[in-house]
Amino acid sequence: MAGDIDISPNRFARQLRWLSRWRRVVPLVDTLSTGSDRRVALTFDDGYRDNLTVALPLLEKFQMPMTLFVTAGFVDRRGYLSEEELRTLAGHPLITIGAHGLWHRHFNRITFDDARFELIESRRLLQEITGREIDLMAWPFGECNDELEQLSKECGYRAAWSVWQGTNSSHSRWRVPMGRKDNLFRFVAKATGAYALTKARWHRLREGKSRATLPATSWEVRA
Ligand SMILES: [Zn+2]
Numbered sequence: 001m002a003g004d005i006d007i008s009p010n011r012f013a014r015q016l017r018w019l020s021r022w023r024r025v026v027p028l029v030d031t032l033s034t035g036s037d038r039r040v041a042l043t044f045d046d047g048y049r050d051n052l053t054v055a056l057p058l059l060e061k062f063q064m065p066m067t068l069f070v071t072a073g074f075v076d077r078r079g080y081l082s083e084e085e086l087r088t089l090a091g092h093p094l095i096t097i098g099a100h101g102l103w104h105r106h107f108n109r110i111t112f113d114d115a116r117f118e119l120i121e122s123r124r125l126l127q128e129i130t131g132r133e134i135d136l137m138a139w140p141f142g143e144c145n146d147e148l149e150q151l152s153k154e155c156g157y158r159a160a161w162s163v164w165q166g167t168n169s170s171h172s173r174w175r176v177p178m179g180r181k182d183n184l185f186r187f188v189a190k191a192t193g194a195y196a197l198t199k200a201r202w203h204r205l206r207e208g209k210s211r212a213t214l215p216a217t218s219w220e221v222r223a
Contacts, residue, residue, distance in 0.1 A: 004180035009054050015187050016062045023191060025064040027096055028136065032159055032170065040191060042066040043161065043175060045100055045138055047074055047081045052089060059094055069100035069138035069161070072122040075129065083129050090130035098136035099123050099157070108143040115148060119155040137161070144172065164203040174200070 007015070019025050019040060028041040042059070044051050047070035059066055068089065074080045081089065090097045101107070102122040107115050119137070126134045135158040139148070142163030149172045152160045159171050166172035176190045176199075189195040 005177070006180055007178060007182070008180075009058070012055070013058050014184065016058055016064060018184065018187065019064070019191065020062050025062075027065045028067040028098075029096070032173070043069060043138065045069045046071050046104065047086070047100070049079055049081050049085070052081060052085055056089070056092070056095075063094070065094045065096070067096040067098050067136065069098045069136075070126060071100045071102070071104045071140070072125040073103045086129055087131070090132050096136065097126060097130055097132065097134060098138060099126055099134055100138050101140045104140040106141055106143055107139055107148055108145065112147070112151070116151060116155065119152055119157070123156060138175075139165070164200060
């Protein structure tokens with residue numbers, strides 16, 4: 001994929017093996033409570049079909065939970081999960097479904113009304129398909145700001161995940177992105193928080209803010 005935001009099944013399996021030994025992989029909502037420990041949450045974005053065919057068998061093998069942030073408008077497209085598959089996944093004990101916009105638009109570039117429509121419609125559609133409450137979301141491209149975070153609250157979301165943007169507070173959460181170039185050394189740096197601390201500082205500086213806090217160790221494999 002463009003941006004090297006994919007991971008081979010073999011490498012992913014090795015990473016899960018490392019996590020099974022050194023970290024506690026928990027459902028994403030468990031990372032919303034404070035406390036510094038070895039908790040890690042796994043998330044996948046967009047709703048690709050290989051979440052079902054490739055990732056799930058490996059997660060079942062290691063008995064690790066994951067959250068799938070599904071772009072509601074992409075359901076049933078070629079290469080993406082079908083409605084039927086999404087329904088099945090939503091009922092799986094290891095899986096939580098979250099929203100990821102309706103059409104994967106750049107939220108920083110659209111009008112406030114369009115953003116509201118995206119947030120409400122994607123949630124409504126996913127709830128209709130899965131028959132479950134959807135109250136977690138991830139921003140497409142990780143794009144958000146204070147107004148959008150507030151809007152996502154008003155639209156019924158309990159928390160929203162970016163990559164480095166946002167405040168990394170109780171509602172606005174960061175993730176560490178993973179990709180093809182992550183060898184085990186880089187993976188461990190990311191999984192232990194060392195990478196996040198450095199990268200977060202860099203990002204804050206770039207934004208002209210001096211504040212730097214350690215993000216939760218949850219990440220996005222595909223943005
Ligand atoms: Zn995405």
